[in-house]
Amino acid sequence: xxxxxxxxxxxxxxxxxxxxxIFESTYVSLKKGRFVNRGFxxxxxxxxxxxxxxxxxxxxxxxxxxLILVYLSGVIAATILEYITGSxxxxxxxxxxxxxxxxxFNIRGYICLSSSIAWGFLTIFMTEIVHKPIEEFVLHxxxxxxxxxxxxxxAAFAADTVQSVREALDLGRALEAMTKMKAELEEIQVQIxxxxxxxxxxxxxxxxxxxxxxxxxxxxxxxxxxxxxxxxNLKEDAAAxxxxxxNLKEDAAAxxxxxxNLKEDAAAKVGxxxNLKEGAAxxxxxxxTLKEDAAxxxxxxxxxxxxxxxELRAETEAALNTRLEMLIENRRKLxxxxxxxxxxxxxxxxxxxxxxxxxxxKELKETIEQKKSN
Numbered sequence: 001x002x003x004x005x006x007x008x009x010x011x012x013x014x015x016x017x018x019x020x021x022i023f024e025s026t027y028v029s030l031k032k033g034r035f036v037n038r039g040f041x042x043x044x045x046x047x048x049x050x051x052x053x054x055x056x057x058x059x060x061x062x063x064x065x066x067l068i069l070v071y072l073s074g075v076i077a078a079t080i081l082e083y084i085t086g087s088x089x090x091x092x093x094x095x096x097x098x099x100x101x102x103x104x105f106n107i108r109g110y111i112c113l114s115s116s117i118a119w120g121f122l123t124i125f126m127t128e129i130v131h132k133p134i135e136e137f138v139l140h141x142x143x144x145x146x147x148x149x150x151x152x153x154x155a156a157f158a159a160d161t162v163q164s165v166r167e168a169l170d171l172g173r174a175l176e177a178m179t180k181m182k183a184e185l186e187e188i189q190v191q192i193x194x195x196x197x198x199x200x201x202x203x204x205x206x207x208x209x210x211x212x213x214x215x216x217x218x219x220x221x222x223x224x225x226x227x228x229x230x231x232x233n234l235k236e237d238a239a240a241x242x243x244x245x246x247n248l249k250e251d252a253a254a255x256x257x258x259x260x261n262l263k264e265d266a267a268a269k270v271g272x273x274x275n276l277k278e279g280a281a282x283x284x285x286x287x288x289t290l291k292e293d294a295a296x297x298x299x300x301x302x303x304x305x306x307x308x309x310x311e312l313r314a315e316t317e318a319a320l321n322t323r324l325e326m327l328i329e330n331r332r333k334l335x336x337x338x339x340x341x342x343x344x345x346x347x348x349x350x351x352x353x354x355x356x357x358x359x360x361x362k363e364l365k366e367t368i369e370q371k372k373s374n
Contacts, residue, residue, distance in 0.1 A: 003061070007150060011138050012057065013050040014153050019130075020049020028350065037348045040089075040097060040168070042341060043160045048085055052078050056123040057131065067124060074123025079116040086110035092165075094172030095354035095361060109353075167341035175357035175364070182359070188323055199313045220290065227283060343368055 004012070024038040024046055039046045059077045063069035087110055090096050100106040105113035138146075346352070346368055354361045 007146060008138055009054060010150055010154075011141070011146060012134070013054050014045065014150070014157070015050075015134055015138070016053035017045035017047055017050030020046035020053070024049070032350060036350060037344060039348050040345065041157075041160045041164050042344050043156060045157065045160075047161075048082070051085075052081055052119070053126060055081055056119075056126060060123060060127050064127060067128075070127055071120040071124055075116050075120035078119035078123070079111050082115065082119075083107065083110045090354075092172070093168040094175050094357055095352050097349045097352050099353040101353070163341055164345070168345055171345060171364075175354060175360045178360035178363070179357045192317060192321075195313060195316055 021039055021044045025036055025044075028036045028038050037044075041047070055077045056074045059073040060070045063073060086096060086098065087108075090110075096109055099109045100112035100115060101109035103112035103114055346365055350365075352361070
């Protein structure tokens with residue numbers, strides 16, 4: 001591949017991974033006011049810088065005598081690499097490990113104009129100044145020593161990469177699970193609130209129905225009282241007629257026979273009135289019995305409905321509360337389960353962001369800071 005053997009390219013890759021880690025860690029540590037082991041891996045290596053450096057060297061070698069073309073090749077190659085790497089990492093790990101969303105002329109936060117311009121100048125700086133002494137150093141290395149170093153570093157790099165990828169995937173799943181649990185927690189809380197509101201509404205409807213039945217019983221009672229009053233009026237009218245009959249008997253002795261007949265007729269009417277009174281009394285008794293039976297049924301219905309509503313509410317609320325407690329506990333475990341690699345990933349990427357799981361990511365970062373302060 002051009003003027004270098006494959007193992008030289010691999011050595012350049014690891015050297016620039018290390019230099020990239022020094023640059024990024026120094027910059028972020030100064031910015032944060034504390035040491036930050038920058039990057040995706042726990043080793044002091046940043047693969048993006050190593051890959052970018054190798055790519056810059058590779059694409060610039062054919063045009064190394066033209067600085068403008070070197071600059072343009074570095075801008076294009078590094079920008080493409082940064083975009084692809086950022087996109088793939090977000091798809092795999094559910095969050096952005098760098099985010100240019102606040103920078104002007106950015107594309108989905110993966111790349112931005114200022115970063116691309118910087119990559120071009122960095123390519124010139126690397127090819128014209130930095131790479132020459134590194135090239136001389138690598139090319140004069142003892143091949144046996146170089147192969148030994150490559151073997152040791154590659155083994156450590158591979159193990160670290162595998163573990164970091166595994167932990168990053170687990171972290172992404174944890175973010176997704178925490179977000180889903182939060183949504184389910186909110187849904188359960190809404191269901192509990194709706195259950196309480198529905199129970200209150202049913203109790204109000206029961207009270208209104210009971211009040212309506214009581215009103216109907218009162219109307220029946222008033223109707224019975226009205227009928228009793230009518231019977232009293234009929235009795236008074238009958239008494240008046242009897243009095244008239246007595247006066248007629250005293251005033252017209254000649255009409256004794258006629259009065260006798262009238263008396264018999266009045267007695268018959270008094271008997272009818274008496275029967276009517278007894279019928280009314282029976283009706284009043286029936287109404288009273290009906291009132292007592294209705295009151296008993298309303299009371300039973302009210303008690304049974306209230307009992308059923310209370311049982312249903314208690315069962316549903318208990319099930320929802322159990323599910324709520326389980327979700328809270330599972331979310332707490334996810335939040336506080338912090339392995340060495342997971343802590344390192346979050347601490348080493350303080351600017352990491354996630355549009356879908358922003359709240360969960362914020363909680364995990366806060367948990368790490370709390371544990372660190374304690």
